[in-house]
Amino acid sequence: MNDHDFMSESDRDIDLVRAVELELNALAETTDQAEPFLIKKLHRRAFLKLSGVAGSSLVLASVLSGYGTAAKAEDLGSLVGSIELNAFIKVSSEGKIVIYSSNPEMGQGIKTALPMIIAEEMGANWEDVEVLQSDVDESRFGRHSAGGSTTIPRTFDQMRTMGASAREMFIGAASISMELPRDELHAQNSTVSHLFSSKSLTFGELAALAVKQPLPDPKNLIFKDKADYTIIGTSVTGVDNLEIVSGLALFGIDVRVPEMRYGAYQKCPAFGGKVISANLEEVKKLPGITDVFILEGNDNVRELSSGVALVGTSTWAVFNAKKQLRINWDESSASKDSWTQMVSRAKRLHSQPGETLIAETGDVQSSYSNPDHQTIEAFYEYPFVAHLCMEPMNCTAHYKAGHDGTPDNLELWIPTQAPTRAYPVAKSLFGLDQAQVKIHQMRLGGSFGRRVYSEYICEVIAMSKQVGAPVKLTWSREDDLQHDFYRVGGFQSVKGSIDQTGKIVAFEDHFMGMTYKGGRISGSGFRATEFPMLNLKNTRATQTMFDIQTPCGPWRAPGANTTAFVIQSFIHELAVKAGRDHLEVLLELMGEPRWFDQGNVRSLNTGRAADVISLAAKKANWGRSLPKGHGLGLAFHFSHAAHVAEVAEVSVDASKKLKVNRVTVAVDVGPIINMSGATAQVEGAVIDGLSTMLGQKITMEQGRIQQSNFHDYQVLRLPNAPEVDIYFIQSDYSPTGLGEPALPPLAPAIGNAIYAATGERVRKMPLTDEGYTI
Amino acid sequence: MARYQLNINGRDLEVDVEAQMPLLWVLRDELGLIGTKFGCGIAQCGACTVHVAGKPIRACVTPASALVGQPIRTIEGLADGTELHPLQQAWIDVDVAQCGYCQSGQIMSAAALLAEKPSPTDEDIDAAMVDNYCRCGTYNRIRKAIHLASENTPSQFFDASQGGGDFHVKQRSEGQS
Numbered sequence: 001m002n003d004h005d006f007m008s009e010s011d012r013d014i015d016l017v018r019a020v021e022l023e024l025n026a027l028a029e030t031t032d033q034a035e036p037f038l039i040k041k042l043h044r045r046a047f048l049k050l051s052g053v054a055g056s057s058l059v060l061a062s063v064l065s066g067y068g069t070a071a072k073a074e075d076l077g078s079l080v081g082s083i084e085l086n087a088f089i090k091v092s093s094e095g096k097i098v099i100y101s102s103n104p105e106m107g108q109g110i111k112t113a114l115p116m117i118i119a120e121e122m123g124a125n126w127e128d129v130e131v132l133q134s135d136v137d138e139s140r141f142g143r144h145s146a147g148g149s150t151t152i153p154r155t156f157d158q159m160r161t162m163g164a165s166a167r168e169m170f171i172g173a174a175s176i177s178m179e180l181p182r183d184e185l186h187a188q189n190s191t192v193s194h195l196f197s198s199k200s201l202t203f204g205e206l207a208a209l210a211v212k213q214p215l216p217d218p219k220n221l222i223f224k225d226k227a228d229y230t231i232i233g234t235s236v237t238g239v240d241n242l243e244i245v246s247g248l249a250l251f252g253i254d255v256r257v258p259e260m261r262y263g264a265y266q267k268c269p270a271f272g273g274k275v276i277s278a279n280l281e282e283v284k285k286l287p288g289i290t291d292v293f294i295l296e297g298n299d300n301v302r303e304l305s306s307g308v309a310l311v312g313t314s315t316w317a318v319f320n321a322k323k324q325l326r327i328n329w330d331e332s333s334a335s336k337d338s339w340t341q342m343v344s345r346a347k348r349l350h351s352q353p354g355e356t357l358i359a360e361t362g363d364v365q366s367s368y369s370n371p372d373h374q375t376i377e378a379f380y381e382y383p384f385v386a387h388l389c390m391e392p393m394n395c396t397a398h399y400k401a402g403h404d405g406t407p408d409n410l411e412l413w414i415p416t417q418a419p420t421r422a423y424p425v426a427k428s429l430f431g432l433d434q435a436q437v438k439i440h441q442m443r444l445g446g447s448f449g450r451r452v453y454s455e456y457i458c459e460v461i462a463m464s465k466q467v468g469a470p471v472k473l474t475w476s477r478e479d480d481l482q483h484d485f486y487r488v489g490g491f492q493s494v495k496g497s498i499d500q501t502g503k504i505v506a507f508e509d510h511f512m513g514m515t516y517k518g519g520r521i522s523g524s525g526f527r528a529t530e531f532p533m534l535n536l537k538n539t540r541a542t543q544t545m546f547d548i549q550t551p552c553g554p555w556r557a558p559g560a561n562t563t564a565f566v567i568q569s570f571i572h573e574l575a576v577k578a579g580r581d582h583l584e585v586l587l588e589l590m591g592e593p594r595w596f597d598q599g600n601v602r603s604l605n606t607g608r609a610a611d612v613i614s615l616a617a618k619k620a621n622w623g624r625s626l627p628k629g630h631g632l633g634l635a636f637h638f639s640h641a642a643h644v645a646e647v648a649e650v651s652v653d654a655s656k657k658l659k660v661n662r663v664t665v666a667v668d669v670g671p672i673i674n675m676s677g678a679t680a681q682v683e684g685a686v687i688d689g690l691s692t693m694l695g696q697k698i699t700m701e702q703g704r705i706q707q708s709n710f711h712d713y714q715v716l717r718l719p720n721a722p723e724v725d726i727y728f729i730q731s732d733y734s735p736t737g738l739g740e741p742a743l744p745p746l747a748p749a750i751g752n753a754i755y756a757a758t759g760e761r762v763r764k765m766p767l768t769d770e771g772y773t774i
Numbered sequence: 775m776a777r778y779q780l781n782i783n784g785r786d787l788e789v790d791v792e793a794q795m796p797l798l799w800v801l802r803d804e805l806g807l808i809g810t811k812f813g814c815g816i817a818q819c820g821a822c823t824v825h826v827a828g829k830p831i832r833a834c835v836t837p838a839s840a841l842v843g844q845p846i847r848t849i850e851g852l853a854d855g856t857e858l859h860p861l862q863q864a865w866i867d868v869d870v871a872q873c874g875y876c877q878s879g880q881i882m883s884a885a886a887l888l889a890e891k892p893s894p895t896d897e898d899i900d901a902a903m904v905d906n907y908c909r910c911g912t913y914n915r916i917r918k919a920i921h922l923a924s925e926n927t928p929s930q931f932f933d934a935s936q937g938g939g940d941f942h943v944k945q946r947s948e949g950q951s
């Protein structure tokens with residue numbers, strides 16, 4: 001993606017037409033259809049070439065550290081900056097602005113949001129901006145990664161710095177050209193104007209001179225006042241939407257390179273099993289199959305597991321041949337995990353405290369034994385779940401063996417949340433230095449934490465190396481569902497008491513989670529600071545870990561997505577026991593506005609919490625009377641620095657058919673960058689949360705995952721999607737991420753609403769296991 | 775392997791493939807029409823939805839050899855050269871996509887619906903879209919975009935679009951940007 005041409009928004013339609021025509025002509029003219037449409041023909045870059053927009057393009061590099069010393073150059077190729085160089089702004093003499101997005105886009109909207117911040121500070125007109133995905137090069141672009149709802153908080157100031165420094169360079173150039181003092185100049189709408197006359201010059205007219213201006217010292221940059229924002233906080237449609245609705249190549253799975261072959265990979269159904277032998281010769285004879293071979297692997301499920309690789313002339317050929325494989329597996333050290341056994345073990349342990357003490361304050365025991373207190377306990381359960389990205393795992397690799405003394409090199413097209421993680425495995429498994437590896441980051445068809453691992457990358461590198469040709473590896477849905485890094489399942493035994501006034505005075509949690517071969521699993525652990533541990537005087541949290549061999553990993557709001565269900569449901573149980581209004585009890589728990597961790601703006605603030613709880617309740621008309629079988633449920637959860645409260649309105653009939661009518665959400669993540677993107681994340685989190693809570697469950701026996709495809713692992717469907725009402729409190733704190741935190745409160749809000757509607761408590765997910773349908 | 779003549783997006787094309795090869799892989803791997811997506815391979819998710827003679831089908835389970843002589847339309851052929859289909863424009867205006875992966879299948883299902891019912895009710899939308907999964911949860915915007923496309927477009931447009939692709943209606947609504 002090193003094309004340096006430009007295309008404006010207005011060129012897009014023309015170029016779309018050209019691309020479609022090109023494609024149709026190619027279709028019509030092609031007689032030999034072995035490789036009629038290489039990726040370039042359908043790709044945006046092709047449009048750029050077609051559009052013929054030239055002009056002396058110039059580059060403005062904005063450097064975050066090493067300001068003033070970092071190089072700035074005439075073109076991208078020679079730009080060298082500090083490793084914190086985070087994005088590029090290019091402006092042509094015709095006023096086209098290219099903003100590079102360096103972070104992976106997986107549906108969280110970052111490819112639109114970050115350039116909006118730059119464009120805002122720069123004074124650009126959004127219509128002039130073209131956003132391109134950068135390639136992977138940390139020395140030029142800074143850190144490439146997305147995850148943990150951290151991209152916005154991590155880069156907000158950096159993006160503003162870049163935009164503001166570009167703006168200052170334009171103003172500097174305008175000051176020279178117009179012979180006017182800088183402080184009489186103002187940048188807006190891609191134009192620098194004089195405040196006291198009608199004089200103005202466009203960014204395009206100024207580009208050549210602007211690039212020669214000294215890079216401003218970031219300390220002297222003044223960011224725009226919020227009141228002057230024209231882009232941040234508005235609704236902007238996603239920058240890739242035209243490609244998406246036109247079916248143009250964006251995703252990893254769409255990659256096509258010359259001479260490319262198609263790959264599939266069969267691993268042992270029980271994690272950790274190794275190939276002893278297989279009917280390779282027989283399968284090799286199947287139509288469209290060119291190579292079938294065993295990869296030994298390195299016994300690291302995050303890298304290369306043992307398996308049989310198939311390479312052929314189409315995805316269908318290798319998928320089909322894969323079904324004909326007969327493999328002898330050595331399962332002596334493979335997983336024997338059994339969900340049934342985990343459940344019975346947890347049930348045996350639930351009434352005792354856990355093995356390890358996590359945190360303790362006051363004295364829960366004396367609260368329990370106080371005759372004036374009422375004490376209740378409950379056992380909660382949640383299963384393993386899969387990520388189920390709509391785009392199955394895939395990657396394209398071209399391993400080129402060196403010759404005549406030139407080193408081997410590798411080109412990768414990866415849909416991943418963490419592109420640079422390919423470097424260390426290219427080194428450790430294939431002996432390649434970073435300089436020998438070129439990475440293209442592709443759009444991700446969903447990720448939710450799944451694509452932080454590199455095993456599908458390792459598999460395809462090994463395959464391409466073996467066959468000496470570029471290979472696109474595509475996992476079948478069965479591979480994807482049965483070889484995931486699952487959201488870890490678990491159990492929590494909770495206990496609490498209320499005093500004679502109905503106030504919650506003690507809380508205890510025995511967290512039963514998992515370790516993977518002795519190591520920590522993302523999301524499986526109880527935090528000492530977990531709500532309401534710091535809100536009460538008598539608390540105790542203990543933990544017992546079961547060791548497993550089923551790979552687990554981060555899944556949208558790790559930890560929070562299950563712990564919120566337990567705690568926010570149990571607080572409702574306590575409120576019910578006390579005969580009190582849930583809203584009142586929640587607000588009472590928050591108490592006076594304060595930070596849980598004074599000085600840490602990423603910690604829970606009880607004032608912000610109370611505000612979102614009150615707002616959600618008010619907007620949902622909390623307390624209103626509802627017909628029989630209907631109920632409102634409230635929940636709050638703090639995660640990823642975000643304060644989110646949700647109220648669900650459900651109805652349940654006698655046959656336990658559930659209808660979620662509406663979910664009202666109140667969110668405080670500070671200022672919103674892209675209103676359309678932000679509401680999309682909340683809508684998505686609510687529907688994802690409901691989908692998961694309702695019917696998703698991965699079980700394993702004898703180490704084998706028992707679900708295989710969408711027929712036995714279902715996703716919520718369009719007619720069942722609730723209305724989602726979203727309200728943002730745009731507090732003045734710096735903005736934080738929204739990809740995850742709206743999901744955790746959903747499950748307890750639904751559970752509490754079901755209780756309100758039926759008197760039946762939900763302590764186990766998924767709901768279909770409890771007899772509910774939708 | 776055998777040669778088959780397929781009519782895709784108004785063009786006659788010859789492919790040389792196994793008789794059982796599903797249309798999905800003929801499109802993606804043989805013809806490079808990657809807009810039609812693979813999600814499950816067992817007719818459960820709708821990511822691979824295309825039109826055959828105007829009706830939505832699942833390309834992942836339909837052998838291409840069975841479609842000889844029938845007009846096939848994919849997402850790449852939905853726009854009329856110079857004009858996006860009203861649904862494509864509505865999808866942009868409503869900013870439907872999150873990851874975007876399911877959306878060509880969603881749009882193709884919606885296009886088949888509008889061809890039959892230019893002013894669909896919510897129930898019509900429920901029935902037509904029930905088998906298209908969206909893992910990212912864009913369902914409410916999908917519903918909104920279908921209504922928007924319907925409202926913005928004279929109903930004869932959708933009839934005219936049946937199978938032929940001679941769209942003459944220029945329809946644009948304000949973008950959100």
Ligand code: FES
Nearest residue numbers: 813814819820834
């Ligand atoms: S890929 Fe055809 S329905 Fe899922």
Ligand code: FES
Nearest residue numbers: 873874908909910
């Ligand atoms: S937008 Fe991601 S699956 Fe629908």
